[in-house]
Structures are given as C-alpha cells and as structure tokens.
Amino acid sequence: MRTIAIDAMGGENAPEAIIQAVLRAKKELSKTKFILFGDQKRIKELLGSDSSHIEVVNTSEIILDEDEPVKAIRSKKDSSLVVAAQYVKQGKADALFSLGNTGAILACGIFIIGRIKGVARPGFMPTLPVKNSDDGFNMIDVGANAKSKPEYLLAWAKMASYYAEKVRGIKNPRVGLLNNGSESDKGDDVHQKAYQLLLESKVNFIGNIEGNELLDGKADVIATDGFTGNAVLKNIEGTSSVLIHLLKESLLNNGPFVKLGALMIKKALKGLVSKFDVDKYGGAVLLGVNAPVVKTHGRSGQRAVYFTIKQIDKILQEKIIDNFKAEFAVENKE
Template sequence: MKTIAIDAMGGENAPEAIVQAVLQAKAELKNTRFILFGDEEKITNLIGQDKERIAIVATTQVIKDEDEPVKAIRTMKDSSLVVAAQYVKQKKADALLSLGNTGSILACGIFIIGRIKGVARPGFMPTLPVKNSDDGFNMIDVGANAKSRPEYLLDWAKMAAYYAEKIRGVKNPKVALLNNGAESDKGDDLHQQAYELLRKSNLNFIGNIEGNELLDGKADVVATDGFTGNAVLKNIEGTSSVLIHLLKDSLLNNGPITKIGALMIKGALKGLISKFDVDKYGGAVLLGADAPIVKTHGRSDKRAVYYTIKQIDKILSEKIIDQFRQEFNHKK
C-alpha cells in the first residue's frame, strides 16, 4: 500500500479543494492511502463518512507565503507542511504533496527529508505544454537553485530524462540545454561546460535550444540553471494567460458578428485552450530529494490537485527514487 502525505492547509483553496481531490483520487487508486495534515475539524467535516484509507493528523500551524522558508520550518514545528515532511522522513509516508510556500517545501526537502546521496542539489521540474502534441516537455531547474554548476545540470538532465521515459512514456527522450544560441560555443562558462558534459553523457542530447523554441516540441527535456529556468517559467505562464484572456475578450466583446464567429470555431478554441492546460500534467517535482516531493500551484483547484495525486501515485509505482539512488549513490 502506497501512502501520500498531504499538506491540507497549503494554497488558496485549502483545505476544500485538497480534500475533494483526495476523495476523487481515492475512488480510482485502490492501493493508495492518504494522510492529511492540518485543521482536524475542517478536514473531518469535508471528508464526511468516506474515511476509508484516509487518516488525519491534527496540526496547529500553517506556513504562509510571506514566511521566510528556512526560519519557518525551524520554528513552526507543528505546521501542516513540516509534520507531513517528518512523516516522509520517518518512512510513515512515501511521498509529500503541498500547494504551499515553495521555499518552505524546498527547505523541507533539503533539511528534513534530505537529498539522494550523490545528488549535489535537487531541482524543481514541471511539465510544460508544446504546440504540436499533448505530451509536453520537462524543464529543470525552475527555481530551486539561484546558482548552478555544470555538474548540477547534468544530474538534473539525467533524472528528468528518466522521469520523461517512465512517467510520461517518452522513449529515448531528447535532451536540450537552454542557451542564448544554437551553436555549441554559445553562452557563458557555465553553459559551455554544461554543454560538454551533456554531449559526453549517454543521454540523447540534441544540443542547445533557444527560448523561442521551447514550445515547439523539439526537446522532451530542457536543462537550465535555476535562475533562468524560473524567469522563463514565469514568462511562459504569464504569456499563456494573457493570450488566452485577450483571445476570449476579442471574441466575446466585439459585437454580434464576432460572437457568431466565436461559436463557429468553439471546438478549435477548446483544443487550443487544452494545449495550455497545465493542470493535467500535475505539479513540479523536486527531483533529487530522497522521496517524491511535488509542489502544485497555490491557486490550484480540485482538478489540478487530483491530477497531481495521480502523478505522485505513478511516481511511486515506477519506483523512480530507487532508480535515482542506484544511479547516484556511487558518486562521491
């Protein structure tokens, strides 16, 4: 039986959206149990009578977005996030899910659960959309590390490629390095050295990729330093949101003829919006931690949390953490 520890108090829609998602996922995942951490009365009222394979651990504190991450996990010992992380550390649960403070989730991963021996730095990895398929691509790191080294990018690429193969079903995933040009000598020392490490690895490395090519689907995995990755991720999210908003506004607020046209292309518009439906990919995985740790957006609703639970269940089923331990434990 797999067990997922869930910070039920993280995010804007907690605990309602989280409990609703757990109840939906539980009906499908017959070999998975859930431990919810947070306000016992609120959670119990939302669960009702359906308590099979669901446990509640009462906590009295919640780490907020404005809290300083490391200080928060050290001083708020009875927070829903910290207690959930402790359960994973103590092997009372197999994985951690939270919608809360990203920095605190990262701090829990590093200082409580710990990293895989041989992995110098864990990295955050989401799955993002591409224009020519529903498969998307993985990008790592998107903000766990402000400073990076070439060997970090190699480690992240290896883990992300394995994830793409086992979780997303991509055979021999194409790996690229995000850079400011396609040529092998582009970029600063970090990117040039990372390029050489990736080129010499056993990965299916296809070279550099520029920012304007990310959504073309040329690569299944994109390695990048955490600072650049975070900036690019926010740009993709912001641009997608603005474009969809402008499209809807143009079609619905420009007179009756435009509205008739909108009805005629309704099916195509749904397909377009579906392409940028990041909820179906689940959350961002902290690859390199010694257990599956997944962060989903703070604004996530029931649907997004549901898909993230299914994502975690598959990660556990495929035992990818065991594979990472075998790959990296021999490194000094």
C-alpha cells in the first residue's frame, strides 16, 4: 500500500481543507494510506467516523510562514512538517505533502529526506497552463536555488522530462531552455553552456524559449535557473489573476447590455477561466530528493489539495524516484 505523509497544519485553510480533500481522495485511492500530522484532537473531530486508511500522529508545534526555514526545522522538531518528513526518511511513509512554509519544506527535503545521489541540487517544479492545450507545461527550477550551474539545469530537464512522460502522459516531451533570445549564443555563460549540454543530451531539446512564448505551448518542459523561474512563476500567477478579475469586473459593472453580452458568451468565459485553473495541475514537486516532496499554495482550498493528493499517488504508482536513482547512479559510473 502506498503511504502519503501529510502536514495537516500547514496553510491558511488547515486543517479543514486538508481533511476534506483526504476524505474525498481516499474514496478513489483504495490502495493508498494517509498519515496526518498535527493537532490530533482537532483532526479526529474533523474526520468523524470516516477514518479507514487514515492514521493521525499528534504533534505539538507548527512551522509558521514567518519562521526562518533551517532554524525552524532544527528547533521545532515536534512540528507537523518535521515529524512527517522524519516518517518519510524512516520509510514509514512514501511521500511528503505540505501547504506550509516553502523554505522549510525545501529544507526538510534536502536535510531530512536527503538528495538523490548524483543530483547536486533539487529543483521545484510546478505545472502551468498554456493557451492551446489542457496539458500545460512543467517549469523547473522555480525557487529552490538562487544560483545555478549548467549541470543543474541539465539534471532538472532530465527529471522534469521523465516526469512529464510518466505522470502527465506526454510522449517524448519537448524541452526548452528559458533565455533572452532564441539563438544558441544568447544569455550568460550558464545558459550558453546549459544549451550545449541539453543539445548533447538524450532529452528532446528544442532550443531556447523566450518569456513571451511560455504560454504558447511550444514546450512541455522549461528548464531555468531558480531566481528567474521564481520571478516568472509569480508574474504568470499574478497576471492571470488580475486579468480574470478585471474581466469579471468589466462584465458585471458596465450596464445591462454588457451583462446580457456576458450571458451570451458565458460558456466561452468558463473555458477561459478553466485554462488558468491551476488547482487541477496539483502542486510543485521538489525533484532530486529521495522521496516525492510536494508543496502547494498556502491559500489552497479543498479542491487544490485533492488534485495534489492524486498527483502524488500517480508519482508513487510510476515509481518516479526509483527511476531517478537508477538513472543518476548509472551516470555516476560512466
């Protein structure tokens, strides 16, 4: 049976949204067990009598968003996040999921669960929307590393490509390198060298992708340095949110004729909103550590948590981490 360790106290809507999502997901995932970490009394009250395949582990501390990540995982050893990570390290659970402090989740992944041998730096990877498909694209790294080396981008591209194929079902994923031009000599030394490494690798590398092309669906995987990736991610999320808000405001606050027009194009508008429905893509995966570590937005509700649980279960089904370990072990021997 697959086992997911869940920090039930992380995020703005914890533990209610997390419990609701677990109860929904477990009806579909009969071969999956859930271990919830946090305030045992509160969690059990929310679970009620429907607690099959669910274990609750009581913890006395919570890592807050304002806590310094590395200091927090060392000082708050009985926090819901740290104890959940320890369960994964000890083999009592197969994957870690949290909506909490991103830096602390990253620190738990690296310092408690540990890096895969042969992967120098793990990278955070979300799935983001594109305009002409419901599949979206993966971008790695989006903030785990402020500084990068060409070798890091190559490793991230390999892992993200394999993930896109096995978890998202994309055959021979197209891999692009985020850069400030399409030519091979564009960008700084890191990006120029990364371009050559990707060109010589076994991934389906299609060249550089510029920022204005990300949502066009030209690539299934985008490799980038963590600093740029995080800035781009926040820009995409912020811009899409503002545009949808402005569109709704314009349609509702400009008189009866505009409202009538809105009713006539209601179906098309739902399709537009659905394109930017990031909930359905699940969370950001920390690729490069010894077990699946997945983080979703702290403000996520039940729906986003539910899709993330299903995403984690798929990662476990496909034995993604075992394959990463085998791949990078072979490379180290060569």
